[in-house]
Amino acid sequence: MKKTLLLCSILGGSFISLSQSFHLKSEDSKTIKLMQQIVEKPFGYKEIDGQMMIDFSKSFKVLSQEKGAPALPLFHTTIQLPEKGNPQIEITFDEVTVYENVFVAPSKGVIKRNVEPSSVAYSFGSAYNANAFYPADVATLKTPFIWRSMRGAVVEVSPYQYNPVTKQLIVYKNIHVNVKKNTEISGLNELNGQSDPIMQSAQQKFVLNPKSEKYAPMEESGTMLVIAAPTLMEEITPLVNWKNQKGIRSELVSTTTAGTTDTDIHAYIQNYYSAHPELTYVLLVGDHDDIPAHTYGMSGGENLFSDSYYGQLSGGDYYPELFIGRFSGTEANVTTMVNRTLEYEKNPMAGDWMEKAIGLGSDEGDGIGDDGEPDWQHLRNIRTVLMGYGYTEVSEFYDGSHGGSDASGSPSSGTILPVVSSGIGLFNYTGHGDVNLCVTGNFQSTHVNQATNNGKYPFVISVACNNGTFTSGTCISEAWTRATKNGTPSGAIAAAGSSILMAWAQPMQTQDEMAAIITETYPSNHKTTLGGLFYNSQMSMLEEYPSGSGEEVMQTWVLFGDPSAQFRNKQTLPITVVHTGHVLLNTTSITVTCNVDGALVAISQNNVLLGWAISSGGQAVITIPTLTTNDYLIVTATKQNYATYQHAVQVDNGPLGLIDLDMEFTIYPNPANNELQLVVSNGTAESIRIISLDGKVVFAKLLNGNQEVVNTSSLQSGSYIVEIISGTQSVRKNIQILH
Numbered sequence: 225m226k227k228t229l230l231l232c233s234i235l236g237g238s239f240i241s242l243s244q245s246f247h248l249k250s251e252d253s254k255t256i257k258l259m260q261q262i263v264e265k266p267f268g269y270k271e272i273d274g275q276m277m278i279d280f281s282k283s284f285k286v287l288s289q290e291k292g293a294p295a296l297p298l299f300h301t302t303i304q305l306p307e308k309g310n311p312q313i314e315i316t317f318d319e320v321t322v323y324e325n326v327f328v329a330p331s332k333g334v335i336k337r338n339v340e341p342s343s344v345a346y347s348f349g350s351a352y353n354a355n356a357f358y359p360a361d362v363a364t365l366k367t368p369f370i371w372r373s374m375r376g377a378v379v380e381v382s383p384y385q386y387n388p389v390t391k392q393l394i395v396y397k398n399i400h401v402n403v404k405k406n407t408e409i410s411g412l413n414e415l416n417g418q419s420d421p422i423m424q425s426a427q428q429k430f431v432l433n434p435k436s437e438k439y440a441p442m443e444e445s446g447t448m449l450v451i452a453a454p455t456l457m458e459e460i461t462p463l464v465n466w467k468n469q470k471g472i473r474s475e476l477v478s479t480t481t482a483g484t485t486d487t488d489i490h491a492y493i494q495n496y497y498s499a500h501p502e503l504t505y506v507l508l509v510g511d512h513d514d515i516p517a518h519t520y521g522m523s524g525g526e527n528l529f530s531d532s533y534y535g536q537l538s539g540g541d542y543y544p545e546l547f548i549g550r551f552s553g554t555e556a557n558v559t560t561m562v563n564r565t566l567e568y569e570k571n572p573m574a575g576d577w578m579e580k581a582i583g584l585g586s587d588e589g590d591g592i593g594d595d596g597e598p599d600w601q602h603l604r605n606i607r608t609v610l611m612g613y614g615y616t617e618v619s620e621f622y623d624g625s626h627g628g629s630d631a632s633g634s635p636s637s638g639t640i641l642p643v644v645s646s647g648i649g650l651f652n653y654t655g656h657g658d659v660n661l662c663v664t665g666n667f668q669s670t671h672v673n674q675a676t677n678n679g680k681y682p683f684v685i686s687v688a689c690n691n692g693t694f695t696s697g698t699c700i701s702e703a704w705t706r707a708t709k710n711g712t713p714s715g716a717i718a719a720a721g722s723s724i725l726m727a728w729a730q731p732m733q734t735q736d737e738m739a740a741i742i743t744e745t746y747p748s749n750h751k752t753t754l755g756g757l758f759y760n761s762q763m764s765m766l767e768e769y770p771s772g773s774g775e776e777v778m779q780t781w782v783l784f785g786d787p788s789a790q791f792r793n794k795q796t797l798p799i800t801v802v803h804t805g806h807v808l809l810n811t812t813s814i815t816v817t818c819n820v821d822g823a824l825v826a827i828s829q830n831n832v833l834l835g836w837a838i839s840s841g842g843q844a845v846i847t848i849p850t851l852t853t854n855d856y857l858i859v860t861a862t863k864q865n866y867a868t869y870q871h872a873v874q875v876d877n878g879p880l881g882l883i884d885l886d887m888e889f890t891i892y893p894n895p896a897n898n899e900l901q902l903v904v905s906n907g908t909a910e911s912i913r914i915i916s917l918d919g920k921v922v923f924a925k926l927l928n929g930n931q932e933v934v935n936t937s938s939l940q941s942g943s944y945i946v947e948i949i950s951g952t953q954s955v956r957k958n959i960q961i962l963h
Contacts, residue, residue, distance in 0.1 A: 246301040256403040277329040281596035291333025292349020296384045304431040310411035318398035334773040336725040341592040357385040368413045370539030378770040413539035446504025448474040453514035459558040465918040471826030471836035486518040505788040508550040512695040529723040530779045542778045547755025549787035557706045564713035570868045573679030577647030578792040580617040586655035587624035594732035599654040606739045613743035635665040647680030657688025669703035684719035687731040692721025692782040718785025727773040737764035752864040755787025794865040806874035823863040870943040895960035898937040904930035913947045
């Protein structure tokens with residue numbers, strides 16, 4: 225029997241909800257007023273011990289997960305709180321419906337991915353013997369957290385309550401939640417007036433009650449700190465130089481300075497962040513023995529090893545203030561990772577490989593996974609989102625036979641490997657795993673190393689147990705980032721893997737959210753970097769699963785790769801940039817025209833970032849400090865999915881320009897392929913050098929005459945500077961090498 229009552233009310237303690245069903249009614253200095261609305265859906269049923277019971281897993285995204293207690297729908301949203309105070313909530317509602325003599329299925333609890341959910345029997349715990357409604361509170365306010373300069377909290381709402389003894393199910397309609405700020409009372413995780421010019425815009429888009437002010441237009445425009453083992457400083461330097469040229473101010477320090485224990489390194493990052501509030505990215509360079517992963521202790525016989533710990537700097541919560549990535553391995557491994565990242569960002573291989581993806585998943589998890597989905601259905605839904613955005617191919621490799629593009633039977637490494645080798649930009653795995661294994665398809669580290677995808681590097685997101693367990697050996701996520709074939713990088717631009725047995729549903733939400741951000745589902749939440757994509761998606765997971773296993777996933781999911789690298793998901797487009805070819809020492813501003821708005825245009829000298837601006841209205845005006853040396857400047861322009869532009873600008877000591885110098889020469893062809901022709905038409909040349917834009921001399925030769933042929937076949941594609949020297953005079957010109 226169903227009964228409907230109106231204008232009932234209760235008082236309660238706290239709350240969480242799904243943002244799509246929450247509305248901000250009003251906010252003043254004392255109270256935040258929200259309303260949560262629910263649309264009832266027809267009940268689904270499941271037979272348990274001979275009794276048909278209501279099964280909400282097919283109707284709602286997130287269910288309560290207390291083992292042996294009723295599995296009821298939960299809804300979550302995030303609100304911004306005052307810097308100080310002890311918030312509390314009051315709750316009323318407009319309508320309540322009561323269902324009599326119904327049975328609600330229990331939760332199997334949080335299941336790790338080393339367990340097949342169907343093998344876990346249903347159990348009825350103490351909640352089924354208590355003559356009380358479960359959960360006790362319709363809404364709860366979770367412990368406040370700090371995310372950089374913002375203090376917030378997750379509101380959890382349970383519009384369904386069930387009494388297993390009386391067999392009554394109550395549904396509350398239009399739940400009104402009033403959050404009393406109570407700023408005069410001390411609370412948990414309070415702020416002390418921190419200022420944050422980098423992330424405030426992103427924070428305002430993250431919460432239900434954003435402030436009216438808007439801030440910096442580029443949410444991922446912060447700086448980067450690179451901490452490396454002493455033996456890896458030389459190998460990582462080219463990447464640091466590139467980041468400074470690109471416009472991401474980056475500093476490299478050794479563990480000799482930062483410390484060699486997790487406590488010391490965390491303290492160093494904490495102090496650095498306090499002195500540099502614009503810090504956004506941290507790259508750890510070294511294996512566990514060089515830069516130890518932090519452990520939060522033991523769970524289920526495993527150490528909760530964490531890299532995200534290094535980015536959790538404010539409050540006793542797991543919301544990251546920084547995006548953390550790691551390059552692990554030997555000198556040769558790090559060189560591979562650096563070369564791959566430079567190629568991916570500066571000279572991506574042509575073609576449409578970045579518009580292709582793989583979804584590899586098990587056929588398990590029905591009713592247990594996020595949204596109640598089994599792994600294959602979850603990946604098929606992601607495929608629909610990606611294809612709708614413009615991905616041209618998303619391969620379906622699912623255990624079992626599910627129609628569509630999924631072949632009959634289960635996949636094998638023999639079917640997966642050729643697709644990886646042909647080139648993809650994104651690889652989602654959802655299933656069982658081990659340190660070097662994706663169980664579905666039996667896809668292992670050895671297969672990663674067999675792939676011939678040189679130049680075509682996917683971002684790998686693995687929802688599986690132990691694919692990121694790197695503290696006692698090499699895991700498959702590391703194999704993706706260390707892989708080479710025929711002496712050049714293959715593998716992945718980055719790989720995310722869990723250091724422990726992974727929860728079932730929680731990380732699926734991260735994959736869902738990442739697909740939504742990649743495909744620009746939210747116009748106001750556009751993220752382009754690997755770290756921005758991964759950690760923003762993780763925060764979405766924390767909102768939906770705000771405690772326990774959700775926090776554990778945030779702790780132990782490790783990102784192997786450069787968090788500041790810009791993800792590519794469309795074919796590379798051309799960019800046109802025009803600027804002066806030479807400036808005077810007293811120049812303090814350079815105007816660059818650019819045919820693409822939103823490009824990051826930076827000027828550097830000797831791998832030191834002098835200034836940057838975002839192109840708008842066809843130009844970018846970059847302010848630079850007064851120059852103290854006539855070493856050439858580098859102009860760099862980048863934007864997601866566009867070609868990278870880099871050229872040098874001559875710095876003159878006085879009013880004379882290049883055309884007034886005594887020596888003149890011609891170099892052709894430009895761009896060049898395998899050779900350059902040098903002809904000196906005025907003056908005498910003594911030597912020639914070719915210099916990469918990070919300052920390395922890649923070719924040098926004494927000249928016997930005024931003509932020379934230079935073999936450039938061994939040089940990588942990109943921009944270079946040719947310098948002709950005669951006595952104390954030198955003349956430089958830009959060249960392009962294209963193979």
